[in-house]
Amino acid sequence: MALDAPQIQPLVEMKAIEKHFGGVEAVKSVSVDLYPxxxxxxxxxxxxxxxxxxxxxxxxxxxxxxxIHVAGQKSDITSPHDARDLGIETIYQTLALADHLDAPxxxxxxxxxxxxxxxxxxxxxxxxxxxxxxxxxxxxxxxGDPVSSLSxxxxxxxxxxxxxxxxxxxxxxxxxTAALGPSETAMVADLIRQLQSEGIGIFLVSHDMHDVxxxxxxxxxxxxxxxxxxxxxxDVTKDDVLSLxxxxxxxxxxxxxNLETAR
Amino acid sequence: xxxxxxxxxxxxxxxxxxPEAFHKLSALVTLLILIFVFALSSPAFLSINNGLxxxxxxxxxxxxxxxxxxxxxxxxxDLSVGSVLALSGTVTxxxxxxxxxxxxxxxxxxxxxxxCGLVNGFVITKMRITPFVATLGMMLIARGIALQLTGxxxxxxxxxxFGILGNGALFRIVEMRENGFPRVVFPGIPYPxxxxxxxxxxxxxxLRRRQIGRHIYATGSNEEAARLSGVVVDRTKMIAYALSGAxxxxxxxxxxxxxxxxxxxxxxxxxxxxxxxxxxxxxSLMGGVGNISGTMIGAxxxxxxxxxxxxxxxxxxxxxxxxxxxxxxxxxxxxxxSRR
Numbered sequence: 001m002a003l004d005a006p007q008i009q010p011l012v013e014m015k016a017i018e019k020h021f022g023g024v025e026a027v028k029s030v031s032v033d034l035y036p037x038x039x040x041x042x043x044x045x046x047x048x049x050x051x052x053x054x055x056x057x058x059x060x061x062x063x064x065x066x067x068i069h070v071a072g073q074k075s076d077i078t079s080p081h082d083a084r085d086l087g088i089e090t091i092y093q094t095l096a097l098a099d100h101l102d103a104p105x106x107x108x109x110x111x112x113x114x115x116x117x118x119x120x121x122x123x124x125x126x127x128x129x130x131x132x133x134x135x136x137x138x139x140x141x142x143x144g145d146p147v148s149s150l151s152x153x154x155x156x157x158x159x160x161x162x163x164x165x166x167x168x169x170x171x172x173x174x175x176x177t178a179a180l181g182p183s184e185t186a187m188v189a190d191l192i193r194q195l196q197s198e199g200i201g202i203f204l205v206s207h208d209m210h211d212v213x214x215x216x217x218x219x220x221x222x223x224x225x226x227x228x229x230x231x232x233x234x235d236v237t238k239d240d241v242l243s244l245x246x247x248x249x250x251x252x253x254x255x256x257x258n259l260e261t262a263r
Numbered sequence: 264x265x266x267x268x269x270x271x272x273x274x275x276x277x278x279x280x281x282p283e284a285f286h287k288l289s290a291l292v293t294l295l296i297l298i299f300v301f302a303l304s305s306p307a308f309l310s311i312n313n314g315l316x317x318x319x320x321x322x323x324x325x326x327x328x329x330x331x332x333x334x335x336x337x338x339x340x341d342l343s344v345g346s347v348l349a350l351s352g353t354v355t356x357x358x359x360x361x362x363x364x365x366x367x368x369x370x371x372x373x374x375x376x377x378x379c380g381l382v383n384g385f386v387i388t389k390m391r392i393t394p395f396v397a398t399l400g401m402m403l404i405a406r407g408i409a410l411q412l413t414g415x416x417x418x419x420x421x422x423x424x425f426g427i428l429g430n431g432a433l434f435r436i437v438e439m440r441e442n443g444f445p446r447v448v449f450p451g452i453p454y455p456x457x458x459x460x461x462x463x464x465x466x467x468x469x470l471r472r473r474q475i476g477r478h479i480y481a482t483g484s485n486e487e488a489a490r491l492s493g494v495v496v497d498r499t500k501m502i503a504y505a506l507s508g509a510x511x512x513x514x515x516x517x518x519x520x521x522x523x524x525x526x527x528x529x530x531x532x533x534x535x536x537x538x539x540x541x542x543x544x545x546x547s548l549m550g551g552v553g554n555i556s557g558t559m560i561g562a563x564x565x566x567x568x569x570x571x572x573x574x575x576x577x578x579x580x581x582x583x584x585x586x587x588x589x590x591x592x593x594x595x596x597x598x599x600x601s602r603r
Contacts, residue, residue, distance in 0.1 A: 110493030
């Protein structure tokens with residue numbers, strides 16, 4: 001994949017993004033980009049600024065500086081609504097589900113389907129939800145129950161379904177497998193590959209090195225609010241990445257090592 | 264008692280009732296038991312006339328309770344409704360006194376209520392003051408304005424038209440007897456009861472079938488999730504508080520019209536009845552839970568308790584104690600069901 005070939009336009013370019021809270025600089029002049037069909041791992045310690053950066057892209061947070069270009073166009077993302085209109089969907093680590101509502105209501109929250117008279121079209125939402133949820137998990141039943149009574153895996157499936165049901169172009173996944181068992185994790189991995197083949201760009205925030213090296217085409221490492229390295233996955237080993245995460249720099253003897261596999 | 268509840272819970276599970284349905288059923292059973300007990304203790308309790316009186320008395324709590332339910336579902340609370348009721352009534356009274364026809368004056372009163380609610384919503388969402396404090400402030404402000412406008416004196420002689428909403432009835436049948444005196448065959452369904460029914464249906468429709476209703480539930484259930492899902496949380500809350508204020512205004516119209524007098528001191532502590540009605544009906548002060556039919560049952564439990572205890576000659580002091588105990592028991596039962 002010659003992704004950085006100049007004729008392909010990136011889906012997203014975040015340029016020199018700044019974010020500070022009072023005197024604390026959470027994100028310092030960070031630039032990242034994402035191309036169609038690419039999975040970019042966003043790595044870093046807790047508090048390195050990666051979630052902050054992703055929240056800025058998903059409209060949950062406003063940057064103090066920098067520009068975001070979506071499909072080549074400078075875009076002001078001032079709310080989650082704006083981000084969704086641009087085809088940016090997010091699966092939050094907290095899942096962001098309304099516990100008292102059922103699965104279809106959560107799936108369509110903020111984008112409810114309506115009848116001609118403007119009433120909620122619960123029947124159609126249920127039908128659509130059944131379809132998309134069954135694709136992700138064949139034995140998903142109890143769609144009428146409040147999601148608080150569902151298992152962690154089922155809740156995760158709803159959060160994923162909500163992101164991919166709509167016309168997604170850019171997907172942000174924040175620790176999508178943290179709450180999942182092995183089979184469900186494999187399901188998410190398959191899903192990522194499928195979305196990738198459909199030309200969707202994915203930012204994958206993860207702590208799991210195994211997932212990252214399995215799924216990502218590139219990694220971006222953040223340390224103390226800075227982007228300390230962006231590499232093709234073939235060029236680095238797990239040790240290199242760990243060094244970047246922890247120290248903020250590569251090992252002293254580092255040189256790009258094509259196709260050298262991690263231990 | 265504990266046994267009973269455990270048994271009821273087991274049965275509820277056997278019937279595979281949802282917790283919400285279970286709560287509503289238990290509230291409904293409580294209501295029926297109350298009616299049964301009061302019917303035994305006082306023969307006049309179960310008469311048509313008394314039934315209509317209960318309807319009339321409950322309509323004000325019911326209207327306030329509907330608005331309160333919406334606010335409570337968003338995870339907030341509205342302590343200002345009793346005062347807003349008084350302010351709305353005062354504004355209407357002054358307008359009528361100044362020669363404005365009754366209907367536009369009443370609409371203006373309701374608009375004042377809605378405005379108070381909007382201010383509540385603004386203070387809560389934009390100034391980020393907790394609902395408890397914001398509406399406590401509005402409670403004092405609205406009451407103060409009402410007292411200031413009237414000099415704390417009641418406004419009376421508002422004319423017959425002002426009393427129609429509170430005292431009129433539909434299907435009232437009166438026949439003239441031979442001796443020339445009228446006899447009331449059927450006192451009719453009081454307008455306030457009809458109004459309550461209409462508002463309750465409209466509110467239930469709003470909460471269940473409209474997007475704003477879904478957003479009200481989502482906001483109370485998980486505000487951050489709602490926001491991230493593209494729900495405009497601030498606007499949703501503003502609408503909930505404005506509706507609560509407007510309904511407080513409407514109940515002010517009903518109450519003052521019934522007395523054909525505007526009392527700036529009216530409606531003190533009504534917010535607590537409204538909260539009690541919503542909570543007895545299954546609304547959770549944590550947000551995300553509650554519905555109109557439950558609140559209606561709750562309002563009638565309070566209304567019938569008041570009425571029945573009155574007829575049985577129980578003092579109003581004891582009534583307060585009883586209602587207090589009922590509120591606590593209702594919440595206790597609610598917690599039991601959510602633990603199962």
